[in-house]
Amino acid sequence: MSKTILFASGKGGVGKSTVSATLAAALAAKGRRVVLVDADIGLRSQDLLLNLESRVVYDLIDVARGRCLLSQALLESPDIPGLFLLPAAQFARCRDLDPKKLKRILALLQGQANYVFIDCPAGLERGLRNVLNAGASEKLHVETVLVVTPDDLSVRGAERAASLIGKKDLSRPSLLVNRLNPDMIRSGDMYTAQTIASLLDLPLLGEIPEDPAVVTAQLRHRPVLAYECEARRAFLRIADRLEGGAPAFPSYGGGKPSFLRRLFSPKLREAPWMASAGAGKADSGSAPREDTKPTAPAGDSQSESDDEISP
Ligand SMILES: Nc1ncnc2c1ncn2[C@@H]1O[C@H](COP(=O)(O)OP(=O)(O)O)[C@@H](O)[C@H]1O
Ligand SMILES: [Mg+2]
Numbered sequence: 423m424s425k426t427i428l429f430a431s432g433k434g435g436v437g438k439s440t441v442s443a444t445l446a447a448a449l450a451a452k453g454r455r456v457v458l459v460d461a462d463i464g465l466r467s468q469d470l471l472l473n474l475e476s477r478v479v480y481d482l483i484d485v486a487r488g489r490c491l492l493s494q495a496l497l498e499s500p501d502i503p504g505l506f507l508l509p510a511a512q513f514a515r516c517r518d519l520d521p522k523k524l525k526r527i528l529a530l531l532q533g534q535a536n537y538v539f540i541d542c543p544a545g546l547e548r549g550l551r552n553v554l555n556a557g558a559s560e561k562l563h564v565e566t567v568l569v570v571t572p573d574d575l576s577v578r579g580a581e582r583a584a585s586l587i588g589k590k591d592l593s594r595p596s597l598l599v600n601r602l603n604p605d606m607i608r609s610g611d612m613y614t615a616q617t618i619a620s621l622l623d624l625p626l627l628g629e630i631p632e633d634p635a636v637v638t639a640q641l642r643h644r645p646v647l648a649y650e651c652e653a654r655r656a657f658l659r660i661a662d663r664l665e666g667g668a669p670a671f672p673s674y675g676g677g678k679p680s681f682l683r684r685l686f687s688p689k690l691r692e693a694p695w696m697a698s699a700g701a702g703k704a705d706s707g708s709a710p711r712e713d714t715k716p717t718a719p720a721g722d723s724q725s726e727s728d729d730e731i732s733p
Contacts, residue, residue, distance in 0.1 A: 424532040425664070427539050428557050428566045430587070430595070432579020434544030436571045437600035440636060441657075442541040443471040444646045448661035450505035451647065454536040457496065459508045459527075461553050462543045463519055466510035472499050473643040474507055483511035486523035492530055501645055506535070516549030524556035532562065537664075546582055558590035566595040567627060572602055572613040580622055596627040598660065603632050607675025611690070614675060628660035631674055 429442040439462070446458045459482065460468040469475040480495035485508070492508075499505040508531075511518070531538045540557070543549030557564035566587050570580040580597075587595055599615035606612035613621075615629035635651035647654050659669040 424535055425537050426528060426532060426557070426562060426564045427537070427664075428542055428553065428564055428592075429539065429569055430542040430550060430554075430566060430583050431544060431569045431576070432546055432581070432583040433571075433576045436569050436576050437630070438544070438569045439467045439471060439541050440640070440646070441569050441598055441600060441630065442539045443468055444653075444657045445661055445664065446505055446537065446539050447472075447499070447502050447645045447647050448657050449537055449664065450499070450502045452661065452665070453504065455504050455506075455534070456537040456539065457506045457508060457531050457535040459531070459538065459540045460510035461519070461524070461540050461549075462510050463514050463516045463549065464510070464512065465543070466512050468507055468541060469497075469509050470643060471640060472497075472505070472507050472645075473501060474499065474509070475643075478509045481509045481511040481514075482524075482527070483514045483518055485527055486520060492527065501648070516543055516547075516552060519549075519552050521552045521555035524553065525559055525562065528556060528562055528564070546579075546586055550583070550586070554587060554590045554592065558592050560591065565593055567598055568595045568622075568624065569598045569600055570618060570622075571600055572615070572618060577613075577618055577621060584622060584624065595624055597622060597624040598628050598630065599626070600630045601632040602629055602674045604675045609690075612675070615671075626671070627663060628656065629672065629674060630656040630660075 429438045431438050439460075442458060446456045450456045458468055458472070460466050461482065463483065466481070469478050474497045477497050480490040482495070484490045485492050485495050495508055496506045497509065499507070508527075528538060528540075540553060542553050557566070568580050568583055568587075570576045584595055597615075597619050599618050602615060603612055607614055615626055619626040631652050633651050633653035635649045636646050636653050639646045639649055646657065656672065659672075662669050
């Protein structure tokens with residue numbers, strides 16, 4: 423049976439596109455047929471990540487509006503056979519995508535692939551709502567994955583996205599924590615994935631470290647999996663879990679730091695101006711104080727009401 427997964431987040435830039443592309447590649451490399459739908463209308467990215475940017479002719483909006491057949495818009499990855507992309511429209515808006523049409527497209531894709539992944543637009547507005555409305559159907563059996571980075575803004579966004587998902591007819595999301603920095607976790611400067619999962623009260627699907635190889639891969643338009651790196655191992659574990667496996671969770675930041683690591687790990691020190699702030703020196707600095715009302719320059723005859731902006 424086909425598995426359909428929506429990759430969403432509250433905040434943008436947390437790695438939805440990177441994560442959905444790499445997991446799609448990992449599953450296709452295992453011999454599964456995977457279709458990745460780029461639903462980020464107006465800001466398509468998956469064509470770049472999958473090295474297909476020069477081959478896009480038709481897109482999701484073209485299919486939804488009947489300007490081409492679904493098969494004409496689907497592009498197969500040049501690097502990984504069995505991995506297909508349905509690109510987003512670059513010059514359209516989220517409201518141009520009719521959720522009913524997307525629902526129909528998802529139903530068709532489910533008949534053709536083992537996995538259908540949907541890379542959602544960021545934020546909590548119309549774009550995400552349209553995609554959630556399309557996925558919210560008992561017949562489609564859509565699962566949702568929330569991608570989050572270990573910071574308060576992203577966690578707050580994820581909380582709002584989870585509540586939006588909860589209002590639709592969709593399953594409870596699982597959580598992917600991306601861009602973890604083991605050294606920062608060890609020094610107590612970053613949340614662990616488990617802490618975020620318990621803050622959001624969501625099951626943890628996986629954790630991915632911050633890895634420069636991800637940036638290099640994207641710069642070269644190559645799959646992350648093409649490089650032997652920690653992120654690759656993390657993605658393979660998550661792909662295994664999607665297939666029903668139960669690989670152990672890594673302990674990013676767990677365990678005791680080694681003697682050498684403790685010796686060489688940089689210590690964060692406060693900068694001098696922060697140390698002096700609030701110590702009676704605020705008036706001597708050049709920064710304006712918030713509680714000081716600006717006064718009119720001497721000789722300025724304008725009255726206060728002249729400062730009002732007329733319509
Ligand atoms: N695990 C990671 N390590 C390093 N960089 C990452 C990682 N995941 C994502 N990035 C970088 O973060 C940026 C945003 O990722 P992207 O997948 O476009 O996010 P989104 O789709 O949520 O907007 C990209 O520049 C990407 O290279
Ligand atoms: Mg994206």
